[in-house]
Amino acid sequence: MPDPVARLGLGLAAIARPAYITSGRAGELGDDRDVDALRERTCALLDAAYAAGVRYVDVARSYGRAEEFLAGWLAANPGAGDVEIGSKWGYRYVGGWRMDAATHEVKDHSLDAFTEQYAQSHELLGDRLGTYHVHSATLDTGVLDDDRVHRALAHLRDRGVRVGISTSGPAQAEAIRRALDVRVGGEALFTSFQSTWNPLEPSAGPALAEAAGTGARVILKEVFANGRLAPGGDDGSPGARAAARLAERSGVPLDRIAVAAALANPWARWVLLGPVGTEQLASNLAGAATGLTPAVRDGLAELAEPAEQYWATRSARPWS
Structure with a gap:
């Protein structure tokens, strides 16, 4: 059987900017969050993840300096040519590297935003950028119905970049199914889906299974429910x-159970981890070798919250 660690990916959302909504960061991250400190921590995480067998890394334009940090690590590690890179456009980081910023990121799914942000991503990552997602595509922004954006994305698809969406909110399933219907030039446009799935919020599961059934890739995020x-x-x-x-x-740490639960979905290609230190990473990675007893599986099945409740709780989380 293939090594389950090969189904794990490393997300840099929580480490490449000083503030984020995941609880428990301060315990390992501490107060030293200047650019150089977080660059060093990011590289240490990338080193450890690569050594363990992780071969997918997730970044985004809004993740502070995630693309920049990753680009520097790739340049310093030319042997890591087998790492697949996914990034996202649609949010801008506007936090100014401040913990107390009133606003940390701003959503914009316009064609102008795509044009600007893809140029920035490509400048840093070049041809290493293999997958480009619309960041948090929802029905209300109109991006899933915008023909001009679709045609621009199709140019990437036709050059070999996999195009997809990430999803969030209680209507994830609707966004996934709407994206599956989008065709440009007679071919599916969106063939990668990065969605929130965890035992508290499993509602996107059936739609993600449908997406995988079409041949699309499925990536699970927020498997720890932001801590x-x-x-x-x-x-x-x-x-x-x-x-x-x-x-x-x-008797099993909860993060390892969460990883094992996500990996138990056969339609998931990658399960993203989002640690801020190598100790957290090591514990997360151990989830790949964690078996779930029938009692634990039954217990996990009882944890699901109504999607609206889950997302209201998430929206209220503080940046810290």
Whole structure:
């Protein structure tokens, strides 16, 4: 059987900018969050992930300096030519490297935004950029119905870049199915789907399975529910408390259970990890070798929250 670590990817959202919404960052990240410190931490994570067998890295224009940090690491590691790179456009990072910024990122799914941001991504990553997602494509922004944007994305597709969407919000399934219907030049435009899936919010699962059935690639993000499904991440919600009790009864750290649960979806090509330090990464990676007992599987199946409730809770999370 293939090594399950090969199905894990490394996401840089939580490490390439000083503030993010994942709880528990401060414990390992600390207060030293200047550009040089986070660049060094990012490179250490990339070194450790690559040594462990991880071969997919996820970045985005809005993830602070994630593309820049990754580009520097790739230049310093010419032997890492087998790493696949995915990035995203549609949000701008406007936090100014401040923890107390009133706004950290701004959404823009216009053609002008795509043109500007793809040029920036390509300047840093060049032909290493293999997948380009619309960042958090939702029905309300109109990007899934914008023919001009679709034609521009089709130019990338026709040059060999895989085009896709990432999704968020309670209507993820609707966005996935709408994107699956988009054709340009008689061919499917969107063939990569990066969506939130975890035991608290599994609602996109059936649509993602449908996408995989068409030959599209599926990437799971936020498998730790932004820290709620990690040791010490109990936020007082019934779902998080039940998950913590389940981990305690099983004797397995909760982050490893979350990874194993995500990997149990046969239609998922990659499961993204988002650590801020190598200790977190090591624990996350151990989830690939974690078996789920029938009792744990049954317990996980009872954790799902209504999608609207889950996303309302996520929206209220502080940047820290």
